[in-house]
Amino acid sequence: MKHFKFLILSFLTFPVLFFTGCESNDNPSGSVYIPQPVNKKVLVEFFTNAGCNPCIAAHNYLDQIVAAGGVTINDTSVVIISYHTKYPFILDSLYRANIEHNQGRADYYGVNYTPQARLNGNINLANFSASDSTAQINFAFNTTRYLNIALSNDFSSSSDSGTVPAVITPVNQISATDLVLHIVITENHVPYITAPNGIKYPNDVMRYMITGRDGEAISLGSGITVTKRYGIAQNWKEDDCYLNVFVQSTSSKEIFGVEKIKVTSSVR
Numbered sequence: 001m002k003h004f005k006f007l008i009l010s011f012l013t014f015p016v017l018f019f020t021g022c023e024s025n026d027n028p029s030g031s032v033y034i035p036q037p038v039n040k041k042v043l044v045e046f047f048t049n050a051g052c053n054p055c056i057a058a059h060n061y062l063d064q065i066v067a068a069g070g071v072t073i074n075d076t077s078v079v080i081i082s083y084h085t086k087y088p089f090i091l092d093s094l095y096r097a098n099i100e101h102n103q104g105r106a107d108y109y110g111v112n113y114t115p116q117a118r119l120n121g122n123i124n125l126a127n128f129s130a131s132d133s134t135a136q137i138n139f140a141f142n143t144t145r146y147l148n149i150a151l152s153n154d155f156s157s158s159s160d161s162g163t164v165p166a167v168i169t170p171v172n173q174i175s176a177t178d179l180v181l182h183i184v185i186t187e188n189h190v191p192y193i194t195a196p197n198g199i200k201y202p203n204d205v206m207r208y209m210i211t212g213r214d215g216e217a218i219s220l221g222s223g224i225t226v227t228k229r230y231g232i233a234q235n236w237k238e239d240d241c242y243l244n245v246f247v248q249s250t251s252s253k254e255i256f257g258v259e260k261i262k263v264t265s266s267v268r
Helices: 055-066 099-109 130-141
Strands: 008-010 042-048 078-084 116-119 147-151 154-156 161-170 179-187 205-209 224-231 241-249 255-262
Touching: 042 055, 042 099, 042 130, 042 255, 055 078, 055 130, 078 099, 078 179, 078 241, 078 255, 099 205, 116 130, 147 241, 147 255, 161 179, 161 241, 161 255, 179 224
Parallel strands: 008 161, 042 078, 078 205
Antiparallel strands: 008 224, 042 116, 147 161, 154 161, 161 224, 179 205, 179 241, 241 255
């Protein structure tokens, strides 16, 4: 992977989805805030592979959410991160572009086939079904809200680097004491013309986990602000890149809050 000019982010929930067999919100204005009565975002972590034919239906379903096609009660509040795995096609170029982070996340959830997905970290769906997935996501929208995550961004196109302050504020008490912060760069419309399954421009592709495959331990208290520097590699399209921030319990895998912002939402 090419050099990174690193990102600064400042510190400041949910169940899970599985798809079985052999990608999020594209908001050009940047951070999306959930309209009432739904006052939270949910995270879908999707595990796919360029040689996985059963993954096609899951990709198409998630792309409808990205396009705000009315799939769920609040498509613009569904954050999606897609990890390419080694199953069944180990030569998947997006997997090989960042094996450490793709494999690390797959190992964390015990993913050994595709497609699979996790909704808010701790709910999975064993067989992909559009209707079941929509029902799970809608249910997650109406569960307890734990965190507010507010993001801003200062990105320089001349240096392909930026800083992102993240303000994380508890709304309800969280009993978990093993919280970690994840900051993930994703890219939409990634060219993959030779993909065996024909998914030529996958969305929400995980490019780099700024806080590492295991995240960074945090203690929330009454709220925190965290700052990390980040950079965009030369072969990525900065206008299609996003910063995704979420807080997770390492043991229960539950995700308590998630937010995203477009890298080029503020360009100087």
